[in-house]
Amino acid sequence: MIKKKENQSETYVNVMTKKKFYLALGKLILIFIVVTGASIKNSWDFNLFFSSLVEYFALYLLVQLLPLKWSVARYITSFISTLLFLINLGVVAFSGTFTTYIMWNNLENLSALGSSLLLYLFAIVLAVMISLLPIYSLRFNNIGKLVSFTFIVLIYIFMGIFGSKTPFLGWKDFVKEYYEVVRLTVNLGENTNEKQRVYKTFERSNVENGVKTNLNKPNIIIIFTEGFSSEIMDVNNDLGLNITPNLNQFSKETLNFTDYFNHTAATYRGVRGQLFSSQQYSEGYENGTSGVAKMLQTNQVSLQKILKKQGYQTMMINPEPEQKTWTTYLKHLGFDRIVSGSSDSLTTSVGEKILADQENYNLLFKQAVKMNSMEDPFLLVDYTYQTHVGVSTDMKYGDGKNTYLNKYYNLDDAFGKFWKKIKESGLVNNTMVIFTSDHSTFPDPIYNATFKTTRNYFAAPIPLMIYYPGVEPRNINVGGKNSLSLTPTVLDLLDDEEHLNYFLGDSLFSDTKNPFQYITAIQNKLYNTQGVSQKDTMRNVGIKLNNKALKYKLEEYYKISLNYR
Numbered sequence: 001m002i003k004k005k006e007n008q009s010e011t012y013v014n015v016m017t018k019k020k021f022y023l024a025l026g027k028l029i030l031i032f033i034v035v036t037g038a039s040i041k042n043s044w045d046f047n048l049f050f051s052s053l054v055e056y057f058a059l060y061l062l063v064q065l066l067p068l069k070w071s072v073a074r075y076i077t078s079f080i081s082t083l084l085f086l087i088n089l090g091v092v093a094f095s096g097t098f099t100t101y102i103m104w105n106n107l108e109n110l111s112a113l114g115s116s117l118l119l120y121l122f123a124i125v126l127a128v129m130i131s132l133l134p135i136y137s138l139r140f141n142n143i144g145k146l147v148s149f150t151f152i153v154l155i156y157i158f159m160g161i162f163g164s165k166t167p168f169l170g171w172k173d174f175v176k177e178y179y180e181v182v183r184l185t186v187n188l189g190e191n192t193n194e195k196q197r198v199y200k201t202f203e204r205s206n207v208e209n210g211v212k213t214n215l216n217k218p219n220i221i222i223i224f225t226e227g228f229s230s231e232i233m234d235v236n237n238d239l240g241l242n243i244t245p246n247l248n249q250f251s252k253e254t255l256n257f258t259d260y261f262n263h264t265a266a267t268y269r270g271v272r273g274q275l276f277s278s279q280q281y282s283e284g285y286e287n288g289t290s291g292v293a294k295m296l297q298t299n300q301v302s303l304q305k306i307l308k309k310q311g312y313q314t315m316m317i318n319p320e321p322e323q324k325t326w327t328t329y330l331k332h333l334g335f336d337r338i339v340s341g342s343s344d345s346l347t348t349s350v351g352e353k354i355l356a357d358q359e360n361y362n363l364l365f366k367q368a369v370k371m372n373s374m375e376d377p378f379l380l381v382d383y384t385y386q387t388h389v390g391v392s393t394d395m396k397y398g399d400g401k402n403t404y405l406n407k408y409y410n411l412d413d414a415f416g417k418f419w420k421k422i423k424e425s426g427l428v429n430n431t432m433v434i435f436t437s438d439h440s441t442f443p444d445p446i447y448n449a450t451f452k453t454t455r456n457y458f459a460a461p462i463p464l465m466i467y468y469p470g471v472e473p474r475n476i477n478v479g480g481k482n483s484l485s486l487t488p489t490v491l492d493l494l495d496d497e498e499h500l501n502y503f504l505g506d507s508l509f510s511d512t513k514n515p516f517q518y519i520t521a522i523q524n525k526l527y528n529t530q531g532v533s534q535k536d537t538m539r540n541v542g543i544k545l546n547n548k549a550l551k552y553k554l555e556e557y558y559k560i561s562l563n564y565r
Contacts, residue, residue: 265438279558
């Protein structure tokens, strides 16, 4: 009887050992599949494929170095290391880069992921499930452990020498970036007593002028298109897609500025920064929705503030009225009114009501007509949303399989209808119309494959096309100047240059040599865009800036661009 029980117990152990072995083997197979899939999604990145497999083997050996009796510690170590490995692998598959602070910070706006949100959630659940699977324990003697440890150390030494970036080690850069953000943010908050000195340092009495138009207080419409790089337009590429016929035509009727870069990202920084000609380190919502008003309470001078003093009506269109943080943010930018249209004009996108681009442009035209009927001229600013990463549209391009082509085609169609109505209504005779973007397109793998670019940084030329009555259409290459120039350029066109301001940018028509007009700041990363072309960025030419003096001066300016206390 005793022998029979021993046999049963032994059989049970063998069965459980086999199950654990097969589950552990399944875990390795699934990880291999995920690594292969991520590499293929990145245009078959063999370096990512090979370095990821080698790194996971190193992580596997790392767990084996722990004593066998520490079974719980081995399992927890395996779970955490595998989960971090898979999360970063998933991030690079979807975005083309490992997790960055700006991605982490944008979790505040999860709805901005659009229809891709469910895909990302599925990927996270899958990563957790794979990580929960057991790891099969190997029995190493002291020599085996020494060899394994040496192997792990050599792997990371060689990866460091050859600059290979791996999913698990990629978290090192994120932690470093996060620490730098915390350090600088605390520093900005502690040095607010220096604000008056900093204000004096950056104070300017006027805007450098470089053009004469004799415009007499025209209406002004500025359209900030979500994440739209110049290379998307057919006239700026050789792809023959014909997705932007209306914008192509508009470029021939305007001052079309080329090699004009975004000065920052993402949207919060991009929109406010262009209207205030300023750089801000934080987005402005880091203290929560209730803290937005205080953070935006500065002495900064904006286009809308200047034009209000000149008798202009000012309004901005908000396509995300249910996004509380963004809506609160806009309300404190200094416009007379923020509008979003009627409730029946909104479309549901991932559980949130938004103003789709077609309806957005309809509202833009209606508001322009209404404001034009008033006695005073107007500044009408619009932000169109549906070209955001992960957002889809009803209008399809071709077979409709490429969501990027669909939404750009839809945008162009909406703009074309709007521009036609502007011409037919007579507004074309007394209105300046500016088409630009809040920032360049984030270069994820699908975008890069679609537009034949290898860029992996968030800095690239964006469109700036300016129409006004009597304009003489032409292309103007600005050699890498950036969107800090928008407000100074508009004021220059209006011959309205005498204003106290704290602008970092200058008019694109002036000959000033302003270093800030050639710096794109993406959190802690600075890029030098002077003399850089669209073709350079599409080839992923290195443009990272390592100028400590300029970085220090920019950090000084951050103290007055937001109120950190």
